[in-house]
Amino acid sequence: MDELAGLGVAALAGEYHSVVARAAATRADALGLPFLCSSAVLDALTEQPTEWVARLAPPQSRGWQVYADFLLGAGHRRIAVAAQPSVYWAAGTRVLRDHLTPRGGTVTELDMRALTPAAVCDALVDSRATALLLLVGHPEPAVPIVKSVRRDERLTGIMMGAPAGQPEFAAWATSLGADGAGTPFLRYLPERLTPLGARVGKSLRERLGEAPSFVAFEGYDTVVVLADVLRSHGTDRSRTAEAWARVAVVGTRGRIRFSRVPGVSVWQWAGTPIQVVDRDPAEPDRFRILHSR
Numbered sequence: 001m002d003e004l005a006g007l008g009v010a011a012l013a014g015e016y017h018s019v020v021a022r023a024a025a026t027r028a029d030a031l032g033l034p035f036l037c038s039s040a041v042l043d044a045l046t047e048q049p050t051e052w053v054a055r056l057a058p059p060q061s062r063g064w065q066v067y068a069d070f071l072l073g074a075g076h077r078r079i080a081v082a083a084q085p086s087v088y089w090a091a092g093t094r095v096l097r098d099h100l101t102p103r104g105g106t107v108t109e110l111d112m113r114a115l116t117p118a119a120v121c122d123a124l125v126d127s128r129a130t131a132l133l134l135l136v137g138h139p140e141p142a143v144p145i146v147k148s149v150r151r152d153e154r155l156t157g158i159m160m161g162a163p164a165g166q167p168e169f170a171a172w173a174t175s176l177g178a179d180g181a182g183t184p185f186l187r188y189l190p191e192r193l194t195p196l197g198a199r200v201g202k203s204l205r206e207r208l209g210e211a212p213s214f215v216a217f218e219g220y221d222t223v224v225v226l227a228d229v230l231r232s233h234g235t236d237r238s239r240t241a242e243a244w245a246r247v248a249v250v251g252t253r254g255r256i257r258f259s260r261v262p263g264v265s266v267w268q269w270a271g272t273p274i275q276v277v278d279r280d281p282a283e284p285d286r287f288r289i290l291h292s293r
Contacts, residue, residue: 001024001027001028001031001033002027002031004033005031005033009033010034010230010235010236010237010240011033011034011035011036011226011229011230011237011240012024012028012033012034012035012036013035013036013037013038013222013223013226014035014037014038014039015037015038015039015040016038016039016040016215017040018040018041018042018060018087018088019042019086019087019088020040021037021039021040021042021045022040022042022044022045022046022087024037025037025045025046025050025053025266026045026046026047028052028053029046029048029050029052029053032052032237032238032241033052033237034052034053034054034237034240034241034244035052035053035054036053036054036055036056036222036225036226037053037054037055037056037057037266038056038057038215038218038219038221038222039056039057039215039218039219040055040057041057041058041059041060041063042059042060042087042088042091043059043060043061043091043263043264043265044264044265045265045266046265046266047265048265049260049265049266050265050266051241051242051244051267052241053265053266053267054225054244054247054258054266054267054268054269055264055266055267055268055269056218056221056222056225056256056269056272057188057218057272058188058269058272058274059261059263059264059268060088060091060092060095061095061263062274063163063186063188063274064092064095064096064099064163064186065095065099066186066274066276066291066293067096067161067163067184067186067276068095068096068099068100068105069099069291069293070184070276070290070291071100071105071131071161072100072103072105073291074159074290075130076105076130076131076159077100077104077105077106077130078105078106078108078127078128078129078130078131079096079100079105079106079107079108079129079130079131079132079133080107080108080109080110080123080124080127080129080131080132080133081093081096081107081108081109081110081132081133081135082110082112082115082120082132082133082134082135082136082141082145083109083110083111083112083135083136084112084113084135084136084137084141085113086135088164089135089136092135092163092164093107093109093135096133108123108127108129110123112136112141117141117144117145117147117148117149118148120132120145120148120149121148121149121152121154121155124149124155124158125154125155129158130157130158130159131158131159131160131161132149132158132159132160132161133160133161133162133163134146134160134161134162134166134183135163135164138166138169138171138172138175139171139175142162142166143175143176146160146176146179146180146183147176147179150179159182159184160182160183161183161184161185162183162184162185163184163185163186164185164186165185165186165187165214166185167180167183167185167278167279168185168187168213168214168215169213170210173279173284173285177284178281178284180279180284181278181279181280181281181284182278182279182280182281183278183279184276184277184278184290185276185277185278186274186275186276187214187274187275187276187277187287188214188217188218188253188272188273188274188275189214189217189253189273189275190253190254190273191273191275191289191292193217193252193253194250194251194252194253194254196224196250196251196252197217197251197252197253200212200216200217200220200252201217201252204216217251217252217253220251220252221251221252221253221256224249224250224251224252224256225247225249225251225256228247228249229243229244229247244258244267245258245259245267253272253273254271254273255271256269256271257269257270257271273292273293274292274293275289275290275291275292275293276289276290276291276292277289277290278290
């Protein structure tokens with residue numbers, strides 16, 4: 001960040017990993033460097049409110065509440081989470097618990113520092129959980145956990161989910177095949193893309209040889225916003241930061257405007273579309289929309 005600021009860049013864009021994005025946003029705020037965050041969802045990207053940072057992805061509290069509503073609507077009240085230590089996973093678990101508990105749900109944490117995949121299966125039986133959420137890395141330990149649960153005859157009725165979105169990517173399908181289907185996750189796409197989004201999706205599909213992930217549309221929207229701001233307000237950093245409040249541009253997923261959202265320290269697109277989807281067990285390359293907001 002310091003090197004880029006020293007080179008005179010007008011603004012920065014990124015970052016997929018929430019913990020890295022928080023460090024980048026904090027430094028951007030300290031340096032007075034405009035930073036447009038594409039994908040990271042941690043609510044508190046900076047400790048204090050900042051004028052320098054804006055974000056396209058929805059805050060974790062909003063997205064994971066949508067996921068919790070999906071769980072309740074699907075009849076799941078006993079939820080287990082297989083979690084690794086992380087600020088991101090801990091925040092997600094807290095959102096789930098805070099939303100589910102007043103509505104009659106329970107959340108049991110399974111510490112993946114201490115449990116093998118086989119021990120996870122035993123814990124699921126003991127807790128009588130009907131859903132297991134994978135708050136872990138991919139491929140390890142997610143792949144062995146999924147395979148172990150799928151092969152345990154005691155757990156044939158359990159639903160596995162991955163709110164952070166691991167099943168979106170081709171590597172998930174490649175490593176798990178049919179075992180990885182039917183695993184609901186969060187995706188930030190509307191039911192229908194804008195005309196720009198349709199053109200971008202078509203172009204990316206032709207170039208990639210497969211449908212682009214929602215992260216590709218986040219990245220394109222980032223370019224759309226920054227191009228609009230720089231074209232309208234020039235490359236002065238202060239003017240760029242002042243322009244976040246005046247952004248009104250049509251991206252691939254809808255009209256993008258930034259506002260102040262309670263509990264969020266940066267300029268936020270409050271209208272980010274949110275879906276819960278899975279890979280169709282009958283056709284794993286096809287995604288099914290299960291819930292949307």
